[in-house]
Each structure stands twice: as structure tokens, then as C-alpha cells.
Amino acid sequence: SGANVLLKTVSHKIPGQVMKIIAALEDLALEILQVNINTVDETMLNSFTIKIGIECQLSAEELAQQIQQTFC
Template identity: 55%
Template sequence: MSHITVERNRRRQMNEHLKILRSLTPSFYIKRGDQASVISGAIEFIKEMQQLFGSLERKKKRKSLSPTPSPKPAAFCRSSAADVEAKISGSNVMLKTLSKRIPGQVVRIVAVLERQAFEILHLNISSVEDTVLYSFVIKVCIVV
């Protein structure tokens, strides 16, 4: 086989794999249609799914263990309603909630955040079965 034929086959195969990757990745992760955007969006999606999977595994492990209290970082809260994590970076807050899926829940969360003078810069929603992960990037507005 000539080098040109081998290279043509390699490009065709890469394009087919990118089409599959694009079809498996939710569209809001892919900002543009170029190859680099498809790959970076897929990476971001996989990282979030790994985080969600880890959270579900920890939740499953907590349920199987005896209920002994564990030390909690200041920015992490677990309750029967949801696991909530908040990280502050400058004037922004990364807020993640992991809970059972409830219809209209995200609308209520957004309404509460906006009433508290928080500006939502980004919202990402990932779900597996009856569990949902909401990831917010919030700008904290100081009202005087």
C-alpha cells in the first residue's frame, strides 16, 4: 500500500471516530464543530461522569457502612436531600449538588440563587438513572 493510501485510510478512520465521539457527547459540551472542540468537550464530559460515578460509589459505600460520622470539609455538606460542595475562587463560586432527580428542582435552585443576588454564569446538568449532578459557576454580587 502506498503512503498516500495509508494516510487517507487513517484520516477516514479518525473522522469516523470523531463522529462517534461527537454523537456520544452531549451537545452543550462541544462549543464548536472542529476536532479539538469535540475532543476537549468529550474530555470534560468524561471527567464530570467520573466525578458523578465517584460520588455515587461513595454514596453506595456510605449506605453499606455503619452510620459513623466522618470529618467534613468546610465547603462540603451532606444531607438526606443532597450532597452539596462549594468552592470559592475570587468572586466566583463553583457549586455542585448531587441528589435524587426531582422534577422542577433546578428551577427552584436557580430562583433561590437569584433571590440571593447570585449571578449564574454557567450551569451543567448530568444525570444517571434517578441521580442528578448540578454544577453551577456563580458570580457573587454584593448588594449595597
């Protein structure tokens, strides 16, 4: 069993963005425990609670880079 991580993203509303992030997390074999999606006008705030397994070799910076790539 590993630690839980809270990942938050803030962006303009981008259709399909949440699904891209979920797919990226699943590709990294991370377990998504909870997702919260909030919108205010044209802004989205997404919060993901993720379980990081002991075998996970990603640093926090590497995880952030992987998620940032979904916005490109």
C-alpha cells in the same frame, strides 16, 4: 467585581429542582454564569458557576443552607 463560586448538588431526580435552585440563587441577587446538569439513572449532578458580588454578605455555609432548603 467579586469571586466566582462553583456550587455542586447531587440528589435523586426531583422534577423542578434545578429551577428551584436557580430561583433561590436569583433571590439572593447572585449572577449565574453557567449551569451544567448531568443525570445517571435516577441521580442528578448539578453544577452552577456563580459570580459573588463584593456587596454579598453570605458566607459559604449560609449559601449552602439556602440551597439545601430548596430540597425540602
